[in-house]
Amino acid sequence: MKFWASAGLVFSLAVIAAAIVKNEYYFFAGYTVLMFVVLATAWNILGGYVGYVNFGTPAFFGLGAYTAAVLFKATAAPLALQILAAAAMSGLLGFAAGLLTLRLRGIFFAIATIALVVIIETLINNWRYAGGATGLQLLRPPPTAPFESYVKMLFVLMAALAVAAVAIARYIERSWIGRGLRAIRDSEEAAECSGVPTLRLKVFACTVSGALMGAGGATMPMYLSFIEPASTFNLNYAIGALASPMIGGTAGYLGPVIGAILLSTVQQVVTVTISSEMNVMVVGVLLVVFVVAAPEGILGLIRKWTRSSSR
Amino acid sequence: MVFSFDLLLEAVVFGILLGCFYAAVSIGLSVSFGLLDVPHIAHPAIMVFGSYCTFVLGRYGFDPIVAGVVLMPAFFVLGMGVYRFYYEAFERRGSDAGVRGIAFFFGLALIIEVGLILAFGVDQRSVEAAYIGKSLSIGEMRVPLRFLVAFGVALVLMTALTLYLSKTFTGRAIKAVAQDEAALRLMGANPVRIKQWAFGIATAVAALAGALLIIVGPVEPGLDRVYIGRTFSVVVLAGLGSMTGTLAAGLILGISESIVLMHFGASWAPAVSFGLLLIVLGIRPQGLFGR
Amino acid sequence: MDKILLEIKGVSKNFGGFTALDGVSIAIAGGERFGLIGPNGSGKTTLINCVAGSLRNDAGSIVFDGEEMSRLPAYQRTRRGIARSFQIPRPFASMSVLENLMVPLEYVAHRGLVVTGKTEAQAQDEAMAILRDIGLAGKAAAPSNRLSQVELRKLELARAMAARPRLLISDEAMAGLSSNEVSEVLEILFKLNAAGITIIMIEHIMQAVMKFSRRVVCLDAGQIICEGTPAEIVANVGVQMAYLGA
Numbered sequence: 112m113k114f115w116a117s118a119g120l121v122f123s124l125a126v127i128a129a130a131i132v133k134n135e136y137y138f139f140a141g142y143t144v145l146m147f148v149v150l151a152t153a154w155n156i157l158g159g160y161v162g163y164v165n166f167g168t169p170a171f172f173g174l175g176a177y178t179a180a181v182l183f184k185a186t187a188a189p190l191a192l193q194i195l196a197a198a199a200m201s202g203l204l205g206f207a208a209g210l211l212t213l214r215l216r217g218i219f220f221a222i223a224t225i226a227l228v229v230i231i232e233t234l235i236n237n238w239r240y241a242g243g244a245t246g247l248q249l250l251r252p253p254p255t256a257p258f259e260s261y262v263k264m265l266f267v268l269m270a271a272l273a274v275a276a277v278a279i280a281r282y283i284e285r286s287w288i289g290r291g292l293r294a295i296r297d298s299e300e301a302a303e304c305s306g307v308p309t310l311r312l313k314v315f316a317c318t319v320s321g322a323l324m325g326a327g328g329a330t331m332p333m334y335l336s337f338i339e340p341a342s343t344f345n346l347n348y349a350i351g352a353l354a355s356p357m358i359g360g361t362a363g364y365l366g367p368v369i370g371a372i373l374l375s376t377v378q379q380v381v382t383v384t385i386s387s388e389m390n391v392m393v394v395g396v397l398l399v400v401f402v403v404a405a406p407e408g409i410l411g412l413i414r415k416w417t418r419s420s421s422r
Numbered sequence: 423m424v425f426s427f428d429l430l431l432e433a434v435v436f437g438i439l440l441g442c443f444y445a446a447v448s449i450g451l452s453v454s455f456g457l458l459d460v461p462h463i464a465h466p467a468i469m470v471f472g473s474y475c476t477f478v479l480g481r482y483g484f485d486p487i488v489a490g491v492v493l494m495p496a497f498f499v500l501g502m503g504v505y506r507f508y509y510e511a512f513e514r515r516g517s518d519a520g521v522r523g524i525a526f527f528f529g530l531a532l533i534i535e536v537g538l539i540l541a542f543g544v545d546q547r548s549v550e551a552a553y554i555g556k557s558l559s560i561g562e563m564r565v566p567l568r569f570l571v572a573f574g575v576a577l578v579l580m581t582a583l584t585l586y587l588s589k590t591f592t593g594r595a596i597k598a599v600a601q602d603e604a605a606l607r608l609m610g611a612n613p614v615r616i617k618q619w620a621f622g623i624a625t626a627v628a629a630l631a632g633a634l635l636i637i638v639g640p641v642e643p644g645l646d647r648v649y650i651g652r653t654f655s656v657v658v659l660a661g662l663g664s665m666t667g668t669l670a671a672g673l674i675l676g677i678s679e680s681i682v683l684m685h686f687g688a689s690w691a692p693a694v695s696f697g698l699l700l701i702v703l704g705i706r707p708q709g710l711f712g713r
Numbered sequence: 714m715d716k717i718l719l720e721i722k723g724v725s726k727n728f729g730g731f732t733a734l735d736g737v738s739i740a741i742a743g744g745e746r747f748g749l750i751g752p753n754g755s756g757k758t759t760l761i762n763c764v765a766g767s768l769r770n771d772a773g774s775i776v777f778d779g780e781e782m783s784r785l786p787a788y789q790r791t792r793r794g795i796a797r798s799f800q801i802p803r804p805f806a807s808m809s810v811l812e813n814l815m816v817p818l819e820y821v822a823h824r825g826l827v828v829t830g831k832t833e834a835q836a837q838d839e840a841m842a843i844l845r846d847i848g849l850a851g852k853a854a855a856p857s858n859r860l861s862q863v864e865l866r867k868l869e870l871a872r873a874m875a876a877r878p879r880l881l882i883s884d885e886a887m888a889g890l891s892s893n894e895v896s897e898v899l900e901i902l903f904k905l906n907a908a909g910i911t912i913i914m915i916e917h918i919m920q921a922v923m924k925f926s927r928r929v930v931c932l933d934a935g936q937i938i939c940e941g942t943p944a945e946i947v948a949n950v951g952v953q954m955a956y957l958g959a
Contacts, residue, residue, distance in 0.1 A: 158521060162521050163521075164520075164521050164524045164525065166528070211700070211704045212703055212704070215703060215707050217461075217520050217521070217524065218455075218461040218520075218524060219703055219707065221461070221463075221524055222650070222654045222658075222699065223699070223700060223703055225651065225696070226651065226697070226699050226700050229648075229693055229696045230693050230696055230697060230700070233689065233690060233692060233693040236689055237690070244689075287815075287819040287820075287833065290808070290812060290815060290816055290819065291816065291820060293805060293808060294805045294808075296807070297804075297805040297806050297808070298803040298804075298805060298806075300767055300799075300803065301799060301803040301804075301805065303766070303767070303786070303788050303791075304765055304766075304767065304787050304791055304796070304797055305788075305791065305816045305817040305820060305821070305872060305875075305876060306788050306791040306792050306816075306817050306821035306824065306876055307788055307816060307820050308786075308788045308789075308820075309788065310786075346647075350532065353525065354529075357522075357525050388539045388540055389536075389540070391532055391535075391536045392532075392533060392537070392540070395529045395530075395532035395533040395536060396529070396533060398525060398526075398528070398529035398532070399526060399529040399530060399533065402522045402525045402529065403511045403522075403526065406522055
């Protein structure tokens, strides 16, 4: 119950903020942070729980974004439908890619995910209906009541998505599914001999992960009123989705949240004060430092400190 | 799409030159990933770093190939250091090392790439040499001389490495440690030391490959990304641990890319290596000559 | 004698140019205590891997309770009643001892599309019962990567038991244990067999194998060189040579 109370509180705060706060900048920033929470949480379902590294977040994210954009262009579909379609397409991609490569070792899956980004980006680059390499302009419809600002509406929507993503991750983690996933991560052979259908579970995790990433990307086209391949399939999404859980902690559903909030903040600060390249450098260094010295992430560190101070 | 035999022949010839170059560029990865099982995603980044070092030496008047050779000892030491660090931090600790090991090399590649951007900017850099800029006429085709030079150096490099691995004592020890580490330990050899040495060699080879890279065309810091696709598809197609397979796989990739480039244009070219990789992983993950 | 539970017929397995198993045939009756011995590298674990499904046999058939297993993935064989322990223990290191047992309980015994809160509680109870039986109840909440050698071996067996098998394959569960610990493990296996579980024991500790097994098969270089009662096996010259070298 504690989780749902906190989640409800967070969402209520988001709605209240949308009602009271005037400065739209906070909602732009907030939207981005919440989006990374969704991506990081999604990543961790396959990366943290099962132990398969995905470098291809931009592929799932971008496919979701383009699905939403193309659907909107073709049918002027409402946001809710766009999100569902995006989740379905990216989920399908996760399913297919998983089926193809999850029977192999982790590093092969990781490289295959890089391949996915390049291939999907290349396909989109050559698809004129979606705007090709130059991109697609989209005209935003007016925000649905009671929202007056489109960005504020997207912000609240993203908050709902973030809560949903974390809830899904939490459910998987605490259930028998999560136990099966952890068994696969700890010893795949022993898991298989304990009755765990390893390939099916891995593909399931990959599908859910992909679907959530797609949902996270679905509102991007409306957010920018524009979509084009280079920025949509940007490496930053891969970095953010991977580094956030690895720094925040991969063992539980809170780690990616902490990591995403931390990294987004660092990103904003460093990019604005120094440069966007330096931002990538900082993230890279943090990633290496944490992976080597604090493998259980910030959550793990907090756990250690509370344990030693309670003695 | 115009289909002409001459065009196809030109694509194939060019593809052979390109393919041999790809093989040379990937052979370091064949050792570090194929033989040693290290998830070395940062290999292309180190190679690009080598290209930039070649560029710097070029400013001091070094011929790029000479620069590449000169860099090899330094990169050898660098490689040994990287492996040692990787071993102490990850391989020793077992279980979770897979995810963290991969993330480590990803972070390393990022750091190298951004470091290059900060040091050199995002613009393309190239070197100058007597053989860069000229073309040779073979029959009716014009082949850029620098590709022939790269082709030659690549062949020498691969022959040297293959001979080293099969004829010398340490070379065979490296192959042995890839097959049966326990047996090697029983024979009194230290597998960690051998792997470290092998990783050093792989990195030294990457330095020379980086020199070839900047000879063949201009480089920019993000170049490592497309080469991740090329090197890994070559190594996987060859079959992990197969040196001779690397040449065959490189040629297959080179020719495929060349044909796609000539007939479908440059916007499709990057997808070739990654597409090939996915096909291999889907149909025959052990590659052509895999163990 | 009871009905044949597991029939291994002409099973062969190659690794590249190396033949690990060459036309191995064994029939094991329901309720039997069966011993499998042989020098290192003779193919015992390979055979077990082929039966359990961790490896696919290249030739031959493996029929369990009338059903051909060769094409089935390992988890399906476990669901049909074949369980095995690993020679080098492979606990689910990030989980507690209790959670280790819940995996097979939830994925074999209680499997279904939705495992509810009720089934989770029931699985916990059953896991505790198994731990009590095997003497690990006190360690239920302990992280499984902090156990002693004998505790790890017991966990391996407990986890196999949690799959509610009809056939349990124990792969060198006693290697490296003290004689007291060997007796402990042996007692567990006897108890399981008394409850109706067919057991295949792979061991190097001859005393244990001879005490436990009603029939023994000796493997060498991928082939069966002798089959019979413990007394017959021990007296067999071929077996002696296989262990001592030609």
